Amino acid sequence: MTVADTHRAVEAVWRIESARVIAALARMAGDIGLAEELAQDALVAALEEWPRTGVPDNPGAWLTQTAKHRAIDQFRRRDTYQRKLEQIGRDMELRQEWAEADLDDHIGDDLLRLIFTACHPQLPVEGRLALTLRLLGGLTTAEIARAFLAPEPTVGQRISRAKRTLADKRIPIELPPPAELPARLASVLEVIYLIFNEGYAAGAGPDWTRPDLCQEAMRLGRVLAGLMPAEPEVHGLLALMELQASRLPARTAPDGTPILLPDQDRSRWDHLLVRRGLDGLRRAEELGTLGPYGLQAAIAACHARARTPQATDWPRIAALYRLLAHLTPSPVVELNRAVAVGMADGPAAGLALADTLLTERTLRHYAHLPAVRGDLLAKLGRSEEAAAEFRRAAELTRNDRERELFLARATTLDQAAT
Amino acid sequence: MRYLVTLKVTAQPDGPPPADLMDAIMKLGQEATESGSLLDTGGLAPSSEGARVEISGGRLIVSDGPFAEAKEMISYALYEVRSKEEAVEWASRFVRLHRDLWPGWEGEADVLRLFGPADFAPPA
Numbered sequence: 001m002t003v004a005d006t007h008r009a010v011e012a013v014w015r016i017e018s019a020r021v022i023a024a025l026a027r028m029a030g031d032i033g034l035a036e037e038l039a040q041d042a043l044v045a046a047l048e049e050w051p052r053t054g055v056p057d058n059p060g061a062w063l064t065q066t067a068k069h070r071a072i073d074q075f076r077r078r079d080t081y082q083r084k085l086e087q088i089g090r091d092m093e094l095r096q097e098w099a100e101a102d103l104d105d106h107i108g109d110d111l112l113r114l115i116f117t118a119c120h121p122q123l124p125v126e127g128r129l130a131l132t133l134r135l136l137g138g139l140t141t142a143e144i145a146r147a148f149l150a151p152e153p154t155v156g157q158r159i160s161r162a163k164r165t166l167a168d169k170r171i172p173i174e175l176p177p178p179a180e181l182p183a184r185l186a187s188v189l190e191v192i193y194l195i196f197n198e199g200y201a202a203g204a205g206p207d208w209t210r211p212d213l214c215q216e217a218m219r220l221g222r223v224l225a226g227l228m229p230a231e232p233e234v235h236g237l238l239a240l241m242e243l244q245a246s247r248l249p250a251r252t253a254p255d256g257t258p259i260l261l262p263d264q265d266r267s268r269w270d271h272l273l274v275r276r277g278l279d280g281l282r283r284a285e286e287l288g289t290l291g292p293y294g295l296q297a298a299i300a301a302c303h304a305r306a307r308t309p310q311a312t313d314w315p316r317i318a319a320l321y322r323l324l325a326h327l328t329p330s331p332v333v334e335l336n337r338a339v340a341v342g343m344a345d346g347p348a349a350g351l352a353l354a355d356t357l358l359t360e361r362t363l364r365h366y367a368h369l370p371a372v373r374g375d376l377l378a379k380l381g382r383s384e385e386a387a388a389e390f391r392r393a394a395e396l397t398r399n400d401r402e403r404e405l406f407l408a409r410a411t412t413l414d415q416a417a418t
Numbered sequence: 419m420r421y422l423v424t425l426k427v428t429a430q431p432d433g434p435p436p437a438d439l440m441d442a443i444m445k446l447g448q449e450a451t452e453s454g455s456l457l458d459t460g461g462l463a464p465s466s467e468g469a470r471v472e473i474s475g476g477r478l479i480v481s482d483g484p485f486a487e488a489k490e491m492i493s494y495a496l497y498e499v500r501s502k503e504e505a506v507e508w509a510s511r512f513v514r515l516h517r518d519l520w521p522g523w524e525g526e527a528d529v530l531r532l533f534g535p536a537d538f539a540p541p542a
Binding site: 011012055211221223252 | 496498
């Protein structure tokens with residue numbers, strides 16, 4: 001193996017192990033920033049040592065041990081940390097007693113604690129996203145910046161500010177008490193789904209999707225499903241992401257233009273993800289009543305099960321949207337319901353529902369309201385009005401590809417009108 | 419990116435695999451699943467229960483197993499990872515278990531990338 005090969009191998013081990021290493025260190029050090037620094041030091045040591053010695057059989061344990069030793073050295077050198085040294089030293093002795101069997105339980109709890117802390121509601125949303133990708137995903141600041149199309153210093157600041165907030169507010173690295181669990185879990189799920197959506201429907205910029213972020217979000221979802229197997233919404237979210245991501249291969253034409261659901265070549269869907277998504281949804285249903293993510297997964301499943309667009313069970317989708325609107329009332333959900341009703345009961349019924357949203361302040365700049373109305377008007381043969389709606393949608397969207405799509409519809413409708 | 423890892427055995431001691439090995443394989447599989455990397459896996463019955471369909475000299479020939487070659491494919495695993503090295507690392511852990519827990523076992527794991535949507539994307 002060349003040095004470059006070993007570096008790539010170390011990087012791979014880091015990707016696999018870093019979250020667990022940081023999680024274990026965070027429990028011992030009681031501070032996420034310090035834990036990450038120690039883990040980074042261990043990574044540097046690995047990059048120096050492994051090219052000579054080869055990658056050890058248990059690289060995760062090597063990294064954790066090395067980081068622990070460095071922590072002790074560091075604390076020894078600083079008298080002011082004497083108390084901490086004792087604390088860590090004592091902890092160290094305890095750790096030596098770890099049996100193989102309960103090591104895994106610890107790792108699981110450590111990881112969960114780290115996830116809940118990184119997604120703490122006291123942190124701003126961008127801070128939660130960046131910290132989660134950094135600590136749980138093992139991504140570098142530069143990679144996160146690229147993924148979010150943000151300048152690297154900005155992302156670096158978000159991360160350091162989030163760490164400082166956790167330290168300043170003395171937020172303990174622990175599992176939320178039962179009473180807080182639903183709200184805290186909601187924050188974790190929200191962060192994962194925001195990462196997914198950032199990749200799936202890139203809000204701004206030249207690309208329609210950034211699949212790497214989708215992969216990372218699904219990976220986090222799978223980690224969480226392993227750690228909290230009894231939570232229906234965890235499976236619901238994972239199923240939702242897998243079902244949506246199953247369409248990624250069919251969602252973009254070779255020239256980069258988006259292909260909408262009814263026009264997609266369904267044979268190009270990722271059927272492994274479809275199967276996994278449907279399995280996950282079933283698990284969520286078995287565990288209890290579907291929550292917002294589970295319901296959205298159930299809606300995505302209606303599409304996934306339909307071999308042709310014509311075979312889509314639109315009445316069921318409309319009914320599921322009604323349940324979703326009941327759980328999480330929102331104009332956007334209502335707009336989606338309008339689309340489903342338009343398919344189930346005809347465009348006039350859909351348009352009537354969509355029109356009730358015209359006075360919604362929150363949808364005033366939402367490109368999809370005019371786009372949906374445009375589509376329904378087109379189906380009713382009102383081409384001129386439809387074209388105007390698509391032009392309005394094109395003005396509102398921040399996504400370049402989407403703008404092209406809307407303008408193309410407007411042009412086609414103009415031709416139909418004349 | 420997705421990688422298919424196939425495990426082939428070239429030599430193994432008589433008798434069933436040790437229980438320790440099976441436990442360790444289960445544990446590693448669980449770890450890989452919970453890390454979000456392992457999407458699918460399965461063990462393969464001996465080729466004596468299978469068949470081969472081949473085209474040779476323009477003729478289609480179906481022959482029942484066992485296959486003649488020394489390497490018997492015994493399992494596959496499908497990983498979703500961020501680099502080839504990650505897939506290699508999982509495969510290494512998997513074969514290392516065989517080395518450590520079943521003395522005399524010899525075999526190989528092929529790590530092969532599956533084509534994905536990115537392979538069919540237009541040049542950037």
